[in-house]
Amino acid sequence: QKTRHGWDIGDSHVMANTSVVPALYCAVRAFTQPGDQVLIMRPLYGPFTLATENQGRVAVSANLLETPNGWEIDFEALERLAAQPKTKMMFLCNPHNPVGRVYTRQELERIYEICQNHGLVLCVDEIHADFVHPGHVHTPFATLDGPAAQRCIVGTSASKSFNLAGLATAN
Numbered sequence: 001q002k003t004r005h006g007w008d009i010g011d012s013h014v015m016a017n018t019s020v021v022p023a024l025y026c027a028v029r030a031f032t033q034p035g036d037q038v039l040i041m042r043p044l045y046g047p048f049t050l051a052t053e054n055q056g057r058v059a060v061s062a063n064l065l066e067t068p069n070g071w072e073i074d075f076e077a078l079e080r081l082a083a084q085p086k087t088k089m090m091f092l093c094n095p096h097n098p099v100g101r102v103y104t105r106q107e108l109e110r111i112y113e114i115c116q117n118h119g120l121v122l123c124v125d126e127i128h129a130d131f132v133h134p135g136h137v138h139t140p141f142a143t144l145d146g147p148a149a150q151r152c153i154v155g156t157s158a159s160k161s162f163n164l165a166g167l168a169t170a171n
Helices: 020-031 047-053 075-082 105-117 146-150
Strands: 037-040 058-061 065-067 070-072 087-093 121-125 152-155
Touching: 020 047, 020 087, 020 121, 020 152, 037 047, 037 075, 047 058, 047 087, 075 087, 075 105, 087 105, 105 121
Parallel strands: 037 058, 037 087, 087 121, 121 152
Antiparallel strands: 065 070
16 A cells, blocks of 8 residues: 555554455444445445445435546535435445546545535445556545544455455455
């Protein structure tokens, strides 16, 4: 992480898991109750919804907008859904799977601000961090300034970048 993305996390903040998907299930179980809402942005890799709905929670989506310039975040919808009293958590895929959108630092800061303003736990999947389009740079969510770096759960794994899914390791 430090070499590729400038993120010096340190060992004390790392917790092992078999993959990012079971970690999503654990986060939902730890930080929400049945009937709570988990905010996502569709289109989205299916297990995000399954980790929510298989545990009696409700997935609500601020759908990404397909524009001539690519996929964009609907910040109005994101804010509206985050403000709902039953919304307790947000899942973010950074870079986004399946659309490949690499979010800017400013977009990530705005997402964090929305989650912070509404008391949401933010769980970020960064398993595709090494797959960015030329001309773009992946910004690890935990490298944002201030409390954002300390108030999120970030899942990573070498499984995609190095074709090591068979090792069943993530953090």
